[in-house]
Structures are given as C-alpha cells and as structure tokens.
Amino acid sequence: MSHFSYRWEFVRDPRPVDLAARPDLAAALDAVNRDLAATLPEAGPMRLMWTPSDDANIPDQYHAALPDGRWHDGVQDPDAARIAEAAQETVQAVLWQVWPVCPEHRTGVHADAGADEPAVWWCRVGEGHELCEVGELAQTLPGKQRRALRRKERRRAG
Template identity: 80%
Template sequence: MEAVNRDLAATLPEAGPMRLPCTPSDDEDVPDQYHAALPDGRRHDGVTDPVAADIAADIADAAQETVQAVLWQVWPVCPEHRGGVHAEARSDGGQAVWWCRAGEGHELCEVGGLSQTLGWARRAPRRKERRRAG
C-alpha cells in the first residue's frame, strides 16, 4: 500500500492516502477480505489473499478500482497515450508495474514510481500557468 500511496500523492494528492483495512471472514474456508479504502473509508473491491505472489499488483489494482468507482477518475494515466494504465505483476516475480496496453503495450513504471516517471508532465502545466499569469 505504501507504493500505491506514493503514486497517489504524486498524481492525485486530493484523494489522500489509502488504507488496507481487513474484514474478517466468519467462515474458515473463506479468506479474510482486504480492501483498498480511501481515508474516509469508501472502497470498491477487495484483495482476498494478502500473501499471494502478486499481492503488490492486486493491491494496486484494488486501489485503482476504488479511485475509478468512488471518485469517477481514471487513474493513473499514460502521458503518451492519454489512457488508463493497469497494474500487473512482472513475470520474473519482481515489483508490480503500471502497464499501458495501448498499441504494442509498454511498461510505464514500477508501482510507486509515478513521481519520477510523470514528474515532467505535472510540472509543465505549472510553467504554462505562470507564463499566463505574467
């Protein structure tokens, strides 16, 4: 969740840091439900297995679903293709990545790395705004 919150802070700071609360299961055959929740508790989807090999991608995916369903916002967005990207686990078992499926598809960055990857995209409008302000 820490990596997802770095990406939220860099690209959608008004959302605030998400939490990963647990809703315990009453049935021993059903795993506990973990949810990516906004600071006020609103959430959309659950992450069912917190020890899965691709848990980082599952958490990022659940956070993305919450942002889209609750805030009605596409997040995050590929600056090249202007479309939403998706969290995916790397085939080598490494860090989860944000993947753009446009065209041939490409890796945008590791989950948690949007501030470095998109830093130029967030600064450019500010420069334009300053020029307009005079």
Template identity: 35%
Template sequence: MGDTCGMHSREEAVRLADELGGRIHVALRDDGLDAELVVELACLLYDKGLRTPAVQEVLERATAHLTARDLARLGEDLLRDSGFEPTFALEPGLWTELEQALKRVARDVRATGIPGMLRLVVPDWDDSDQAWVEFRGVHHGNGIRPVAGRDPQGALASVADAAQEVIMEMIWGVWPVCSVHGLGLRAELEDEMVVWRCAGAGTHDVALVGELSSERRE
C-alpha cells in the same frame, strides 16, 4: 486408526479443521509439532471425505513410528490438503508486507494529484479475514487474502489492483492514466517487478508501481 474418525458432523469438522490447521501452522513454524495434532487433523479431513495420501498415511501408520521429519512432512501435506491459509493474527508479517506495498502505491496517488488517504482495513462484516484498501473512508472492489503478503512483489500487485478499484470508484474516473496515450494503466508483474502497463501502442510499461512521478516511456 481410521475407525476412530467419523465422530464429527461435516460442519463441525470444517470448523475444527480450520482451528487445528492454525495450531499445526504455528507448531511447524516453531519446530514443536506434536503427533496428536497431525492425527487429529487427519481424522477431521477423513470426516470431510478427503482421502489424500497424507491422510491415509497418518491413519494407517502407528503414531510411535512417526519421526519428527515424518510429522513435519505430513503436517505440511495435511495443511495443503485442507486448503489452510494463515491469518494475519497467526502471521503478522503478512499484514506488514501489505502495508509496505500500500506505501508505494500511495506515492503514485500523490504523484498523480489525487487527494485522499489510503489505508488497509479488515471490515467487521468480512469473516474471511481479508484486507481491503480503504480510500476516503470507503472500501470497494477486491479483498486481499493474507497469503498475498508472502511475497513482496505479489503483495504489491494485489494492493495496487485493490487500490485502483476503490480509487476509480471514488473519483468516477480512470486511474492511473498513461500521459502519452490517455489510456488507463494496469498493475502487472514483469520480470519480478510490478509495473504500471498501458495497453496503447502495442502495450508498453509506463513506470514501476510507486514511481509514477518518474515515468519511463517506451
């Protein structure tokens, strides 16, 4: 079956692989994956020079012999091989998770007396479909990939980090600050919880992200 590949330029293969990855992602989610989609993606990856076990298996096996379980396994493997990540349009729940995280970070902004509103945006100039935290009408620092929304705590850590970047840029100062040592805090994942951590006095946790109004000092 590999002889049927090689019909696309490298640039075209990259673009088509992204589009096809989205279709396969949706089909896997909805339990309706068709063998034709799997074969087409395998060919496109072959065109790009990828010779992974999944690509080789799809191109060497007869399509009629691929069971539904085979297709699901190979579809997932091909998405991983291609580096596919779902967009917010494909998985709106990823955006929702980031918005929930932003609400928790916004509580800390209010608790520390910093005026201004946070919101998530996808700028027109960012064709990577990343979310950015906007503060006082400005977005700065790091974008947040949609996959960050797969895990609530991962989403919270990513949003807290991005919010901190833009807030400090706008206030020209450190935020948030440890009330004990006067040092800046960083959002870090600890025991499946995201905490604001101070580097002073041997490092200590100040509060959970979203609970700076009730600091826990150590």
C-alpha cells in the same frame, strides 16, 4: 457511503491491517500512496483494511480505503500488484476517476507483476508497454509538474 463502497456478503467487521506485522503490505501501500500523492493528491493516502470472513468457503478480503473509509471490492492473497489494483478500483468506483493514466496514450494503465518481480503499471495500448514500477509514477510526470512535486516534498520535509 455510496452503494459502491462494499459488497454486503463480505462485510462483517472491517478493520485496519496491522502493517507492522506485514511489512510486505506496508511497502506495497507506501508505493501506492506515493503514486497517489504524485498524480492524484486530492484523493489523500489510502489505508489498508481487512475484512475477515466467518465462512470457510469465502476467503478474507483486503481493501484499499480512502481516508474517509470508503472502498470498493477487495482482493484475496494480497501482494503489491493486487494492493495497487484494489486502490485503482477504489479510485475508479468511489471517486469516478480513471487512475493512473499513461501520459503517452491518455488511457488508464493496470497493475501487473510477474513471479518474483516488482509490481508495475502497464499500458495495454497497441503491443503494450511498462510505464513504471508501482510507486514511481512521479517520474512519468512532465518536467514542470515533476519539479513542482519535488519542491513540495522538500518544503514538507524541511
């Protein structure tokens, strides 16, 4: 593990989140993994880990971990946008890669969500614009890449 993999004060006993008990988190993680598969397949699918706190003043932490178990930082009170942010932080800090990137401006985008709205990837260049919902990055790929991804998915499914 690299020195970016965790913050010592929170590390107690990281364990996988029971996604069957948390369908909201399972859906958020599936969306992030669709985006990773479309735009950064070499990263592999993320896993959602949970580090319980033994201090009442320090909340439990949730981490988006790479397949090999490396992760960076954590979020509290996870929702779809925060799970996307955690995955983005892990990719950036562990793999040293900006992800995802706005194809129009060639800059990193950020996860955001309003109250009762789906999580979206938001580009902050200029006045800013919504790139797409988290989980839909494949739609932002250039035509040739998007077609290759669909062919790959069809081969895998059939």
